[in-house]
Amino acid sequence: MNKTLLGYVPDRSPIYAIHPFVKLFFLLVVSLFPLFIAAPEWNFGLIIFVLLLMWYSRINMGIMRIYVPVAISMASIIFLAYVILGGYHPEYAQIGQLLAIRVYWERIRDAIVVYFRILPMIVMMVFFLNTSRERDVIVAMRTLRIPFVITYVFAMALRSAGMVIEDFGIVRQAEQARGFDTHGKSLPYRLRKYVMYMIPLFALSLRRAEEFSNALIARGFAFTGPASKIKRADFILTHYHFRRLDALLTAIIGLAFVALLVLRYGFGWFTLSRSVFLPWLETLLRHR
Amino acid sequence: MPPIVEIQNYTWRYLHADVPALQDINLTIEEGSFVGVIGPNGSGKTTLAYSLNGLIPGQYQGIKEGTVKIAGTEVESYRPGELPQMVGVVFSDPEAQFTAMTVEDELVFGMENLGLSIPEIRERLEWVTDLTQLKPLLEKPPYEISGGQKQRVALAAVLAMMPRVMVLDEPTSMLDPMSRKRVFDVLARLKRESHNTIIVIEHNLENLVPLADRMILLHNSRMALSDGTEAFFRQVDTLTEAGVYPPGGIAFFHALMKHGAFAGELPLTLDAAVARLEGLMSHE
Numbered sequence: 001m002n003k004t005l006l007g008y009v010p011d012r013s014p015i016y017a018i019h020p021f022v023k024l025f026f027l028l029v030v031s032l033f034p035l036f037i038a039a040p041e042w043n044f045g046l047i048i049f050v051l052l053l054m055w056y057s058r059i060n061m062g063i064m065r066i067y068v069p070v071a072i073s074m075a076s077i078i079f080l081a082y083v084i085l086g087g088y089h090p091e092y093a094q095i096g097q098l099l100a101i102r103v104y105w106e107r108i109r110d111a112i113v114v115y116f117r118i119l120p121m122i123v124m125m126v127f128f129l130n131t132s133r134e135r136d137v138i139v140a141m142r143t144l145r146i147p148f149v150i151t152y153v154f155a156m157a158l159r160s161a162g163m164v165i166e167d168f169g170i171v172r173q174a175e176q177a178r179g180f181d182t183h184g185k186s187l188p189y190r191l192r193k194y195v196m197y198m199i200p201l202f203a204l205s206l207r208r209a210e211e212f213s214n215a216l217i218a219r220g221f222a223f224t225g226p227a228s229k230i231k232r233a234d235f236i237l238t239h240y241h242f243r244r245l246d247a248l249l250t251a252i253i254g255l256a257f258v259a260l261l262v263l264r265y266g267f268g269w270f271t272l273s274r275s276v277f278l279p280w281l282e283t284l285l286r287h288r
Numbered sequence: 289m290p291p292i293v294e295i296q297n298y299t300w301r302y303l304h305a306d307v308p309a310l311q312d313i314n315l316t317i318e319e320g321s322f323v324g325v326i327g328p329n330g331s332g333k334t335t336l337a338y339s340l341n342g343l344i345p346g347q348y349q350g351i352k353e354g355t356v357k358i359a360g361t362e363v364e365s366y367r368p369g370e371l372p373q374m375v376g377v378v379f380s381d382p383e384a385q386f387t388a389m390t391v392e393d394e395l396v397f398g399m400e401n402l403g404l405s406i407p408e409i410r411e412r413l414e415w416v417t418d419l420t421q422l423k424p425l426l427e428k429p430p431y432e433i434s435g436g437q438k439q440r441v442a443l444a445a446v447l448a449m450m451p452r453v454m455v456l457d458e459p460t461s462m463l464d465p466m467s468r469k470r471v472f473d474v475l476a477r478l479k480r481e482s483h484n485t486i487i488v489i490e491h492n493l494e495n496l497v498p499l500a501d502r503m504i505l506l507h508n509s510r511m512a513l514s515d516g517t518e519a520f521f522r523q524v525d526t527l528t529e530a531g532v533y534p535p536g537g538i539a540f541f542h543a544l545m546k547h548g549a550f551a552g553e554l555p556l557t558l559d560a561a562v563a564r565l566e567g568l569m570s571h572e
Contacts, residue, residue, distance in 0.1 A: 003429070134389040155389060163431075211384035214343055218379075219387055220372035220401035220449060227369020230403035235396045238406060 005129040005137075005158065007063050013131075015057040019246040020136035021143040022253075027128040029253050031121050036264045039275035040116035047116075050123045059130050067126060074122075075115055082111035095285050105282055112281075113272070134158045139240050148232055156212075163208065164201070171200045292453055292485050293317035293340065298354035300335055300344060309335040311509045313354070317487065317502075319452065322479050324496045324517070325489045327506035328531040333489045334380075336506065337457040340487070341375040342366060358453065373402060376446035380458035382438035383431055391433070391441050392426040398449040412448050419481075420444040420474050436467025443474060453485045454478075460492055468495055475499060493535050497521070498557040505530055518554050537561030544568075 001008040009015060015023075030050075034043050055061055084101055092104035134155050141151040175181075175196060182190040222228040263269035272278060295315040301308040310332040317323055327333050338344040339356050342363040356363050358374050366374070379385045388394040395416060399409045417423045420440045425433055430441050439459055446454060456475075460468040472495040478484060479499055490496045497503075503520040505513035507530035513523060521527070521534050524542045533539065537558055544550035550568065555561040 003432070135393065138389070138393075156387075159389065208384070210347075211379070211381070212387070214338075214347060215379070215385035215387055217343060217347065218341060218372055218377045218385070219398040219445065220369050221387075221397075222367075222369030222401070225368040227367065227401070230369075230401065232400045233404060233406045233409055235400060235406055235409050236393060 002133070004131060004133050007059065007130045009131055010058045013058040015131045017245065018249065019143070019240055019242050020132065020140040021242065022246045022249050023128060023132055023136065024140035024144075025250055026253055027124055029257050031124050032257065033260060034117040034120045036260055037117070037270040038113055038272045039270050039277065040112050041275065041277040042270050043116040043120050046120040047123050050120065050127050054127050054130065057127075057131055059127075063130070064126075067122070070122070071119065074118065078111050078115050078118075082114070083107045086110070095282075105285065108285070109272070109278055109282070112278070135236065139236055142234055142237060143240075143242070160208075164205065167204045167208070168197065168201055171197055171204065174200075290319055291316045292319040292359055293487075294355070294357040294360070295339075296355045296357075298339070298356055299352070300339060301351045303349040303351075305350070308509055309350075310339070310506075313511050315504070315511060315514065317453075317485060319485050320483045321485055321501045322475075322499050323485075323487045324493075324500035324503045325487060325506060326491065326493065326496075326503065326532055327512075331506040331530075332509045333506055334457055337377055337455045337487075337489055339363070340453065340455050341377045342371040343377075369401065372398070372449060372451065374451055375453045375455060376449055376451035378439075378442050378446050378454070378456040378459050380461045382435065382442040382462070385442050385445075386430045386438075389429055390426065391422060391428055391430050394430050394441055395422075395426075395445050395448050398445055402449060412450070416444045416448045419447065419477060421470075434467070436463050436470055439463060439467065439471055440474065443471065447478070451484070453487065455487045455489070457489045458491065459488070460490065460495070468492060472496070472499065493532075494558075497535055497538070505532060507531075517556060521554055521556070 001010055030046075033046060037043050037046075051061075051064075054064075083103060084098070086104075086107040088102065088104055089106070092106045094102050095105045095108075096103045137158065138151055138155050141154065142148070180193075180196060182193050185193075220227065260270075264271070268274060293315065295313050298310060298313040298315075299308050300310045313336070325333055325336065335344060338348070340358065340363070344350070345352050345364065358366075358371065363371060386394055388397050392413070395413055396409055399412060404412070417426065420443060422437070422440060422444055425437060425441070430438060433441070439462070443456070443459065460471050463471065475486060475488065476499055479486065488496055488500070497517060500517045503513075503515065503517050504511060505520075505527065507513075512530055513520060513526055515523070521538045521542070524534055524539065527534060534542065535558075537560075538554050538556065541550055541554050541561065541564065545554075550564075552564075555564045
């Protein structure tokens, strides 16, 4: 198994045949699809497609279970925001009443549309983070000729997130060893005492920053002067080759996006009026 | 050999500190020599390491007196990014010095900063991974390997830059005995096969003494003693006064010497001590 940003991918996975740039391109471009798709059934289809890609990449699909509470929380918040606290318009059609709150079809429809626009983006990000390492992100960005400093800062931000989590574990263990433990206490109490973790964590971060900047200088990295303008060899790119398959996949993703725009704005596809699911749901709710 | 490190009347005091971290240091180190630096905590060893590669005064605020020259040039006179080509530093905490996502990227990072081409990087990578036996770990993230492996990665990353002077600041302080030995095995091989000047700051004398051509004792921010390794350990009283205890074999023969039971060169390794003792016993 190879460790990725969010999990592990088996040593033998078809995902390794794909250049990191293609994965990043897929993330960036396909994540835009839901913004142009209003009909929820299409976005649902996109979710299924990405899940199939994850399965094909041999990602342990069991990890998706941890995102179920996230999906449910998100649905609850959107439902609350749109249906309960969404207000009303004279043209809205009331389809029911929830205690003293009038429930309008348009607010339910909007909540569903928004939810199914956000959900594929999250699934896409989960797919990317489960199939990519920090190194892949660097390779993808360097392939795009993004300046080294930006690439490096981005990569270090990814790494420092892991370091902060590790440091948090150390601080917590140290404080537990000194008799400070919030285990089993109420949430308000834990939130109040959180500062006990935050102060040493902040101090540790400052020390890490000092050590890290010393290490950068010791490795000959210069922020100013002629050494900062040296052309880097990008040795990392020698391990990756942009093959015909990568070019083909990049073209397919790009063309799919163009096709989406043409179908959306040229032929009116993916709009609410073309949705099959929404009229069916409206009929169902009205009959109840 | 010409001197590669020349320190004259050097005093450094950190900003807001009451006493200098280093005071009146005069030190000359010849190119190609292997120097051990010892001393109790707070004696200024790390400050000395930072002074050699320009982190002091570059990264720290304080008051400097005297001069620290590397290859005849004052450290402040080097332009940013130049001095690491001359002086490489390996810090005590290996994890704190990692700058990349895989072992290979870690080794390559410094070489890319020097502007080396891909064939040059490939050649040096081959050499350094062979020397430090890191080939099987190249694909792994440096923060997921063992402590000993981490320190070898840190050492290899500096070695790959081929600095003329290598300073190792307590490189084995966080390691188990086996990992310590492996780090010193690399240093021993480096001593045999290259002409690098190696300065090792270390508390663990068992591994250091057999390799060192010369030893330096820092005590209370001053250079209390500096001599060839054998002559250095003859001055056991000065060492123990500073809280430094020589390896068992040396201490034993020094005690014999004091009682008039032994005269001659102190054995610096365990094997040499055993041989010397066997010689003494057979003589009796």
